[in-house]
Amino acid sequence: MASTPWEGELPAQLKDRFGDLITECATYLGQNFLVAKPDAVIPILEFLKLEADFDYLVDITAVDYPKRANRFDLVYILYSFARNERVRVKTMIADGVQPPTAVNVHTGANWLEREVFDMFGIQFAGHPDMRRILLPEEWEGFPLRKEMSIIQQDDRWVRENLGIESGQ
């Protein structure tokens, strides 16, 4: 099943406001999402929060497609209490690019972005506290990147901190 165009008032408003910066507004299995250029994401989140009541940032996450030039999908899931509606904002970024933080729009983005950094190595520009959150701070490597195998670990860290050869 392929995704179908998302039609209605909100996508029309968004297209009107952001034009070419939004490359796709679609629905898949009844779930609406839009794909935007990286620079437009924060203004879109702001617009959705202030003018369309999408005041609850549910989640930020990433998906790694190593074969693509812009290897990461960055996904923001939003919900509106007033409209009882969800929308996903998606953007594609290359490795090493630092997307701007969403902390100034949604305070809750803080830990979610830290987790994305921890797992994928995506640094968020302007984040107040861009450190690892789940793994130890000196850990090397980003586990959710596809080139990382499931049993791969930071051997040096394990040796130095746990005093064992391997945690596996």
Add this chain to the structure above:
Amino acid sequence: MPDATFLDTTELVLNMGPQHPSTHGVLRVILKLDGEKVIGTECVIGYLHRGVEKIGENRTYQQFAPYVDRMDYVAAVSNGLGYCLAVEKLLNIEAPPRAQVTRVILTELNRIASHLLWLGTHALDIGAITPVFYCFREREEVLKIFENYCGARLTTHAFRIGGLQYELYDGFEEQVKAFCDMFLPKVDEYEELLTNNRIWVARLKGVGILSGDECKEFGVTGPVLRAAGVKWDLRKAQPYSGYEQYDFEIPTGENGDTYDRYMVRMQEMRQAVRIIRQAVDKIPSGPIGKTPKVIKPATGEVYVSIEAPKGELGYFVVSDNSTQPYRVRVRPPSFVNLQALDRMVRGGLVADVVAIIGTLDIVLGEVDR
């Protein structure tokens, strides 16, 4: 500069956890104190990180299902339901009616078990020893139902993608009904011990206030959000598994303090019984659901969430048309709710930190995944 006298205090940094009985698992909180007043905190988490999302990418859809039980291990049934619903959405299928009604019964029983564990340990943290024994007594009855149904008490793996794991055992309805009849007076009993208890009220009222707007700002959901007066529950807002057929209320609070959160959860247990009673009377006959051994959802991505005992539990699953998920992201309520801890404890007393960690009802298995 005048000489310092013994009355001058300086800021003190105090470490709490990760091995601490009232952090409910391996949570480390670094507190910055001015006397007894908390002026800042930092949470150190990740001690229980097992890489659940990575494991998901390396197992087939069915193989991954038991792993999700090990995140919020006191509400394993809810975890399983969320995951099954997400994969079913991806496959564009629905569980048969018999499975749906049974899912509701087991999930609500699990909500009661989860809230009982919260109530017992929360009261213990505050200094009331008795409730924990009572709570575990009743929780045992729920676990017995799970054990009879699937053999496991904690990590149940009760559902499979497309339906139920097992057919119901003989006497299931009777046992569930008996539990409901037995349990409601017990909630009154807990309330008798706590609700008007002077120490309990003094330790909880006005402590750790989080307003509705602050909750939305942080993405805090579940009983914490409802205690702040926001009448929002995914079971009503976006019903799944046939929740729209049941008659129940969404309990809310007014002040968003620890006491209101206590009251909301107590009411939720009563409402859960109400739902179970309606559901158990109308378990339809029919198949319990069957999916092929190999499933390959079409390429695409979905986000599906449920109202877990702790808040919105979501699964973002990406398929690349293979037997394994390309990516599974778990949106854990405990992780997101814990982020608000700093806001809640700032300016309060160090003794209240324990009460506030308890009232957030976090499970570290879910925070760290």
